[in-house]
Amino acid sequence: MASFFRGITPKYIILTGCLFTLLFAFFSNEVYHPDEHFQILEYAHMKLFGTPVPAELPWEYILMMRPGLQPMIAYGLGWLLDAGGIYSPYLLFSLLHVLSGALSIVSVLAFYRVVRGTLSGPSEEKWLLLLSFFLWFMVYLHVRFSSETFSGNLLLLLVSVYLSYGQRERKRPFVWGAGMGLLAGAAFISRYQVGFALFGFGLWLLVFARRWRLLAGLALGGAAMLGVGVLVDYWLYGTWTCSPVNYLRENILNSHIDKFGIKPWYFYLSDTVSKGFVVYGLAILAATCWFFVRNPKHVITWTMVPFLLAHQLVGHKELRFLFPVLPFIPFFAVLLARDLPQRLLRNRIVRLVGVLAVVLNFALIVYNVIPIKNTDIFFYRMMDDYCRGKERVCVLNVKDEPTYYSYGEFMIGPRVVTARFYMPRNMELRLAGSISELEREARRLRRTCPDVFILSGDERLPEHTALPVEKVAWNPYPKWIIRYFNFNDWVSLSIRRKNLYKVGASAGEK
Structure with missing residues (x-):
């Protein structure tokens, strides 16, 4: 290990x-989950340009369940780009990823600075940095402008600030507490589920710290940020509301979240292993459990265990719900490696697995x-190129068919959700109730519009x-891939159900 790091400095x-x-961040052009798009980008686009209208947004908007903090950040950045005459949805998307990457960098470095004194020498410090910056799932998540990544980084900063406070002379506890309260409140109003982690953090302070000025500052800072949350939610929904209460009522009390499916109790264990390509998944589970067992009184343990238990008790489970824990995984992994027998680390099989893990990581x-691999973005760019310079382009599809621009939703009744963020300004999307209605609309439009398309x-x-x-x-895919490597027509699998047809001029003839 020492020879590996020779000449490399932190x-x-x-x-x-x-x-x-x-x-x-600039090269990444996709979202991990549709919520990352529909709960942030479409909200921001609505506030910027008036589309999509509220009736076309997901059911959570109708019930005022989602926080407005990240949509407001996206809106503010989009407004600046539009005011400067350089607005582009692709540029805004990239800049939001850069912003998320920058926050990840700040949180990683803040955490590294406060925990490096607990590490056993430069080698462990370098491993912590390497894993934090270059472990594949950390690389991927660092740039996601999602509520999971945003709140996870804020949690990491919150713990870092507290640990930094504990390492100092503990002067001005009220000011330190207010700063931590602002971070805690920001984490909560970006993703309400981190409230379970904040509950554990606050409980740890009450049990082990009991510095009342610190707690008073924490309460004040948290309350101030909750007030900010109320204001940004008013900006988003146009009325005074308490979206955390709405979220609790609709998803938990009214059980809307269960409509997305109930998972078995072992889901997070099995999915972590499978989605982590076994070797990484097993390492994540082992390192996390080892840290909790070895450090039962640590503030991180008290913060993360309630968060994990709460998600375990909820029937609907998704691996992304646990992403706020991942920023701590490199630290857990370094401490686990320290406690492993050295002869195990020198074992040939273990070293071979390590080499394979590095290759797979790359x-x-x-x-x-x-x-x-992102067919959606490719399609949007293709439509941008086609629509450029044209006065009007009409696109039709049957509302029950999912396309790149719309999908049917049935959570609170049948409705259609539309995606306008990447849609060219001169493109009109028309939704028909049936194929016969679509045909009539296509004939009508073709009389006045030379560019009429059908998505089917x-x-x-x-x-x-x-x-x-x-x-x-x-x-x-490039032509050389299609020509030489298109075995069993695999390149068409991702777009087979999303076809584009141009309506001929004869459709408009009477």
Whole structure:
């Protein structure tokens, strides 16, 4: 281990890690989960340009359940770009990723600064930095402008500030507490579920710290940030509301969240292993459990255990719900490696697994920045290129069919959610109730608009409609991949149900 780090300093790792994170942010062009798009970007687009209208937004907006903090950040950045005449949804998306990457860098470095004194020498310090900046799932999550990543970074900063306070002379506890309260409140109003972690953090302070000025400052700072949350929610919804209460009422008391599916008790264990490609998943579980067992009175243990237990008790489970824990994993892993027998680390099989893990780590990082795997973005850019310079482009589809621009939703009754964030300004989206209604609308539009398209899941639409339509051939993969590596037509799998057809001029003839 020592020979591996010979000539490499922590400063070099930090500089390389910061540059790598920001570059990855620019190359990353996807969201991990649709919520990252529909609960932030579409909200911001609505406030910027008036579309989509509230009726076209997901059910959570109608019930005023989502926080307004991140949509307001996206709105503010989008407003600046629009005022400067350089607005582009792709540029805004990239800048939000850079912003998230910058926050991740700050939180990683703050945590490293306060825990390096607990590490056994420079080697462990370097491993902590390497894992924090270059472990593939950390690289991927650092740049996500999602509530999970945002709140996880704020939790890491909160713990870092408290540990830093504990290492000093503990002067001005009220001021330190107010700062921690602001961080805690910001974490909560970005993702309400972190309230369980904050409960554990506050309970630890009451049991082990009991510095009342610190707690008073924490309460004041937290209350101030909750007030900010109320204001940004008013900005988002246009009325006074308490969205955390709305979230609790609709998802827990009214059990809306259960409609997304109930998972078994072992889901988080099995999914961590499978989604972590076994070796990383097992390491995450082992390092986390080891830290909790070895450090039962640590503030991180008291913060994370209630958070994990609360999610375990909820029937609907998704791995992303636990992402706020991941910023602590590199620290857990370094401490686990310290306690492992040295002869085990020198074992040939263990070393071979380590080499394979490094190779797989590199491959996963490369895979996560390959642009062609994101067919949605490729399609949006294609439509941008086509619409550029045209006065009007009309796109139709049957509302029950999911496309790149809409999908059906049935949580609080049948409705259609539309995605306007990437839609060109001169493009009109029309939704028909049936294929016959779509055909009538296409004929009507074709009389006045030369560019009328149909989005359809039917691969053989020309055979199933009386409309004169021609399929637009498109594929996100380069021609050399399609020509030489398209075994069993795998390159069409991701777009097979999302076809684009142009309506011919004869459709508009009377």
